[in-house]
Amino acid sequence: MVTLFKLLSAWPLWLLHGVGAVLGWAVFVASTVYRKRFLENARMAGLSWRQVRGAVAESGKLVAELPRLWLGQPVPVVWEGAEHVQHALETGRGTVFLTPHLGCFEIAAQAYADRFSPGGKPMTVLYRPPRQSWLRELVSASRHRPGLQTAPTTLSGVKQMVKALKQGESVGLLPDQVPPQGMGMMVPFFGHDAYTMTLSVRLVQQTGATILLVWGERLKWGRGYRVHVQPMTMALPTDLRGAVTAVNRAMEALVLQCPQQYLWGYARYKQPRDLL
Template identity: 75%
Template sequence: MITLFKLMSLSPLWLLHAKGWVLGWLAFVFSGVYRRRFINHARLAGLSMSSWLAAVGESGKLVMELPRLWLGRPVPVFWDGAEHVEVALAQGRGIVFLTPHLGCFEITAQAYAQRYGVTGKPMTVLFRPPRQSWLRTVVEASRQRPGLLTAPTTLSGVKQMIKALKHGESVGLLPDQVPPQGLGVMAPFFGQEAYTMTLSVRLVQQTGASVLLAWGERLSWGRGFCVHVQALKDELPAPLPEAVSAINRAMESLVMQCPQQYLWGYARYKQPRASL
């Protein structure tokens, strides 16, 4: 499998995306569970079919582009809102980047590391190793790059992220990812209660870090990606449940900017797994 990944990493991005589009539709057609979850989640957001249909193929592109991003040559990356990053870095309070399952969330950390991390302000991201040993080797190798650090999904990893923020560095989180039991609270997400992580809020409250919203738009015809960065409109409220709900609303606003690239098939409303 590693050999296959290396061969795929040599392919042009447009070809991987074309194959991924087919893969996305095959999964949608032949998996009833996935298809129903995909459609139900899109409907919760109030979307018509014309608004979410393209996301079927985009979900497959997400999978097929990974070998190139992990093992291949760098891909073209454009920025929209880089000034928000520069202002936040100049303040020296650290940055918590919040990225939903929108577009290519792998590219946001890589793009930051390449542009800002190598100059002395690295980004630390949470990393839970895959269960498959061969995939674990590939992913771990891909995350070992200049300006990009990883933290385990344990208490020591959280301490590592707090330390990074206090040093004026950045951390990256996917706040719409379902955390283990005991590490989240129920909060509305597109009108339905979803178990939502509290880590992002706790990091901000304990360190006074800035909060930026970011996502990587997948450009058509394999032209690369555009990293969009926005500032959080309002400061997070002090009570934890209200702050978590505010982050969910911020993620909703990002998703609705480009629902065609959201991972609607992700099991957002599943029951959390037991803590390790």
């Protein structure tokens, strides 16, 4: 598989996205479980098939673009809202970047590392190591690059992120990712209770860091990506449940900006697994 990834990393982005679109539809048609979850998640968000059908192909592109993003040459990236990042870094309080499973969530961290880390402010991203050994090694090697560090979903990883923020650096999380048992709470997401991580809120409360909302839009015809950055418009409530609920509402707002690139097939409402 590693050899295949290396071969695919040399393909042009438009070709990978084309193959990925076909793959996305193939999985949607072939898997009853996946198709049912996709449609149900969209329905619970109050969206029609017309509003989300584009996400079928985009989900396949998400997988197909990984070899290029992990192992290939840099891809074109444009920014919208980069001034918010610059301002946050200048405060020296640390920055927590939050993005849902929307668009290409790999590109935001890479683009940050390329543009802002040379100034001495690296980003640490939270990730759950894959269970397959070959994929775990590949992910670790590809995500650990100049200006970009990784932190596992463990106590040591949390300590690593707290330390980074206290040094005025940045961290990145996907707050709509279902955390292990004991690391979240049930709060509404699109009007339905979902087990939601508390880590993003705890990091902000403990360090006084700035929150920025970010997502990477996948441009048509393999033209690259547009990284959108915006501040969180409301202050976090002081109580934990209220703050976590506010983060979920912010994620909902981002998803509704471009529902055709959200990962509707993700098992957002599943029961959390035990922390290993």
